[in-house]
Amino acid sequence: MKVFEKAPAKINLSLDVLYKREDGYHEVEMVMTMVDLADRIEMQELPRDTIIISSQAGYIPLDEKNLAFQAARLIKDRYDVKQGVYIHLDKKIPVAAGLAGGSSDAAATLRGLNRLWRLNIGTEELQRLGAELGSDVPFCVTGGTAVARGRGEKLEPIEAPPQCWVVLAKPPINVSTSEIYGKLNAQEIHRHPSTDRVLAAIREKRFDELCDELGNVLEEVTLKLYPEVRQLKEVMMRLGADGVLMSGSGPTVFGLVSKESKVARIYNGLRGFCKDVYAVRLLT
Ligand SMILES: C[C@@](CO)(OP(=O)(O)O)[C@H](O)COP(=O)(O)OP(=O)(O)OC[C@H]1O[C@@H](n2ccc(N)nc2=O)[C@H](O)[C@@H]1O
Ligand SMILES: Nc1ncnc2c1ncn2[C@@H]1O[C@H](COP(=O)(O)OP(=O)(O)O)[C@@H](O)[C@H]1O
Known part of the structure; x- marks a missing residue:
């Protein structure tokens, strides 16, 4: 079987x-x-x-x-x-x-x-x-x-976030999760995301607020070690993604996009920077 x-x-x-x-x-x-x-x-x-x-x-x-x-x-x-x-x-x-x-x-x-x-x-x-x-x-x-x-x-x-497109881009580097956690100084985190505000945005189905509230404290470590990840975030924002964040310990950066008409431009623009680019939907 x-x-x-x-x-x-x-x-x-x-x-x-x-x-x-x-x-x-x-x-x-x-x-x-x-x-x-x-x-x-x-x-x-x-x-x-x-x-x-x-x-x-x-x-x-x-x-x-x-x-x-x-x-x-x-x-x-x-x-x-x-x-x-x-x-x-x-x-x-x-x-x-x-x-x-x-x-x-x-x-x-x-x-x-x-x-x-x-x-x-x-x-x-x-x-x-x-x-x-x-x-x-x-x-x-x-x-x-x-x-x-x-x-x-x-x-x-919890309930699913408002449905949207997710463009993912992974620069050609491998990041070790234990190295990133190991280099984080938990007492000196500059900016904590607000979990409450992220949850409220999801509950109230406010896509724009969700995009504003995205946050990941591990970016402080990974972006310093790998400037190309910061660059990728900037490119994705410039190309018009509504909200951009690094996932987990990285190096993948994702962009949330509400309008389908924007997705091809963002996808094609990113392909100029790395070959691992995907445009997918949330699994709701
Ligand atoms: C950062 C996150 C965010 O979702 O994802 P990835 O970047 O791996 O996808 C996770 O916390 C990763 O989870 P996972 O990859 O399963 O981690 P584990 O195998 O349990 O641990 C890998 C290493 O990360 C450290 N670690 C992991 C989780 C945690 N809460 N604190 C830690 O300090 C551990 O000390 C270990 O050295
Ligand atoms: N089934 C698997 N698929 C991918 N990676 C695996 C698998 N089993 C073990 N690994 C190892 O686990 C490590 C982390 O892989 P992965 O889960 O893809 O990353 P991340 O935790 O960053 O999302 C890699 O070094 C990889 O060699």
Whole structure:
């Protein structure tokens, strides 16, 4: 038997860090949502007790470093599953981009294997398992739109933002999330976004206010290390995106755009700067 799952990319509409915790993680407050850019994952039963990963993408690990492998191993160990699985990852989400591609693959693997092996694991338990794999995995288990607190695993689902276009552009650099958090001085953040105002804009369906309130404290670190990300933000604003922000730890920059007539100009303008550009819709 075979099952398929879609693993969409996430963006952070706001990302605030409250303080650095004793366990080394940062206490965050993030508003997260998903966009219609997704990896596609195929999972097929194997009679032998083994996990095999393949992918058309030449640039991700296919061994135990792959988050989908880790998700499969975790669920097999925890539920004492003796069968094996062959997992094929059709990667569409750029890697190490701030779009949680690996986390979403891990979450989709948990959902898919729950079905394939008829384990009947509830959503909350899947999220608890996900938290063992990474801070963004619990959100990716359900997707939608949510406020994430703790290190990202404490989730409060909220309604979707007003529908719009999302133009994503990833400069050709790889950013390490742990390096960016590591270089953040949580006591010297210059400008915290207002989660309350972001939530109010979503609740009241005020697109322009949402664009004004976008904010990500990790920009302070990433933009200093990689000036091309700042430049990309400026270009996207100049081209007419309504709101522009870096997603997660970067380096992907996204622009929210309400008018379809503007999207082609922004997309084409950005293609002059980098080849990884996408124009997609929010996944509402
Ligand atoms: C920044 C965010 C925003 O959504 O996304 P990405 O840029 O990775 O997409 C997340 O917080 C990333 O989540 P994720 O990529 O799952 O992180 P993890 O694997 O748990 O941790 C990677 C590294 O980041 C640090 N980390 C992560 C989360 C957190 N709240 N505080 C941290 O300090 C950890 O110390 C670890 O060294
Ligand atoms: N299934 C996967 N897809 C993409 N990257 C993966 C996967 N499994 C492990 N990785 C590794 O995880 C790291 C972060 O990848 P990714 O989740 O795409 O980035 P981010 O956390 O910035 O959104 C990369 O170094 C990559 O090699």
